Amino acid sequence: MSNIGVIGVGGWGKNHLRVLNDLGVLSSFCDIDEDKVKIFEKRYQIRGYKNIDEMLKNERLDAVTICTPTVTHYEIAEKTIGAGLDTFVEKPLTYTSIEGERLIKLAEDKGAIMTVGFIERFNPVITELKNLLKVGKLGEPLLLEFHRENVWTGKVKDVGIIMDTAVHDIDTARWIFNEEPKVTFARAGKVLNEHEGPDFAAITLGFHGEKTAFIVANWLTPKKIRELEVVCIGGIVTIDFITQELKIDRDEGTIIPRRKWEEPLLIELKEFVKCITERSRPIITGIDGINVTKIAEASTLSHETGSHIYLDL
Numbered sequence: 001m002s003n004i005g006v007i008g009v010g011g012w013g014k015n016h017l018r019v020l021n022d023l024g025v026l027s028s029f030c031d032i033d034e035d036k037v038k039i040f041e042k043r044y045q046i047r048g049y050k051n052i053d054e055m056l057k058n059e060r061l062d063a064v065t066i067c068t069p070t071v072t073h074y075e076i077a078e079k080t081i082g083a084g085l086d087t088f089v090e091k092p093l094t095y096t097s098i099e100g101e102r103l104i105k106l107a108e109d110k111g112a113i114m115t116v117g118f119i120e121r122f123n124p125v126i127t128e129l130k131n132l133l134k135v136g137k138l139g140e141p142l143l144l145e146f147h148r149e150n151v152w153t154g155k156v157k158d159v160g161i162i163m164d165t166a167v168h169d170i171d172t173a174r175w176i177f178n179e180e181p182k183v184t185f186a187r188a189g190k191v192l193n194e195h196e197g198p199d200f201a202a203i204t205l206g207f208h209g210e211k212t213a214f215i216v217a218n219w220l221t222p223k224k225i226r227e228l229e230v231v232c233i234g235g236i237v238t239i240d241f242i243t244q245e246l247k248i249d250r251d252e253g254t255i256i257p258r259r260k261w262e263e264p265l266l267i268e269l270k271e272f273v274k275c276i277t278e279r280s281r282p283i284i285t286g287i288d289g290i291n292v293t294k295i296a297e298a299s300t301l302s303h304e305t306g307s308h309i310y311l312d313l
């Protein structure tokens with residue numbers, strides 16, 4: 001059985017604690033916030049640390065998950081991978097693609113597994129969509145329209161909406177089309193002044209042929225929206241990432257397959273544990289991580305310059 005430590009147990013990391021504990025692989029955790037250390041030590045009856053080095057020195061860990069703010073990912077992952085630990089880094093892999101490239105090289109040198117938390121790939125509704133497209137009844141997907149909108153929670157301060165939020169849909173678009181985009185054009189802006197970067201953005205990613213993904217993300221909409229419409233040659237698929245409902249509209253009529261809701265984080269972390277145990281290649285690789293960051297960087301540049309940015313990935 002693997003021993004896994006969680007680094008950063010804030011809004012999202014606390015879910016990693018719960019799921020890894022349910023899977024029987026939670027070993028310890030670390031957070032610079034002493035109050036959180038006390039709360040979760042009590043809840044899970046394990047030792048928590050305020051300092052990563054101390055955790056790495058005292059615990060016999062096989063792996064860690066990193067759930068700290070984006071700008072800290074590189075420094076922390078460099079430490080854990082450098083110590084030979086398999087490392088799951090929450091999205092986005094790193095703040096800059098250069099940092100991501102260094103991590104890939106380090107993981108190769110150390111023989112450590114490194115993966116990135118693009119959770120939507122493990123959302124059962126996206127798995128169902130991929131299977132549906134594979135069967136081919138709907139024909140080729142041509143247009144993707146994503147909406148990822150909610151009011152700013154006050155947590156993310158280090159990056160803007162593109163790097164924090166749109167990256168989910170950038171990755172899912174690559175996953176659905178099974179290729180990298182060739183060009184990006186983005187418009188973005190800022191209403192709130194309490195965090196880095198923009199808080200609303202519309203990104204158009206151009207893929208091979210005229211295939212296109214349109215990604216709308218913002219921290220202004222007063223309700224949580226996580227939706228996708230996939231226009232295929234032979235019909236439209238509409239997806240709600242939250243309810244995991246999938247609707248197929250074709251000439252013949254509408255179908256909403258009945259399915260059981262499953263927690264994407266549980267599926268994602270089970271897959272990480274499997275990779276650690278079997279030494280297998282993760283579904284989301286370091287290359288996925290840096291390519292998404294490169295697309296987010298190019299989209300940011302597009303918004304800053306008002307130009308299309310061509311990509312060579």
Ligand SMILES: NC(=O)c1ccc[n+]([C@@H]2O[C@H](COP(=O)([O-])OP(=O)(O)OC[C@H]3O[C@@H](n4cnc5c(N)ncnc54)[C@H](O)[C@@H]3O)[C@@H](O)[C@H]2O)c1
Nearest residue numbers: 008009010011012013031032033067068069070090091119
């Ligand atoms: N996959 C998803 O759906 C999803 C959802 C939310 C957040 N995230 C990602 O998870 C990460 C954390 O986001 P969050 O919303 O939980 O942020 P948060 O601010 O709520 O929590 C971050 C925690 O990290 C701790 N921390 C900061 N620096 C640290 C350090 N050097 N060592 C140890 N602990 C440190 C903070 O004290 C805090 O408790 C981000 O990378 C974010 O993009 C992913």
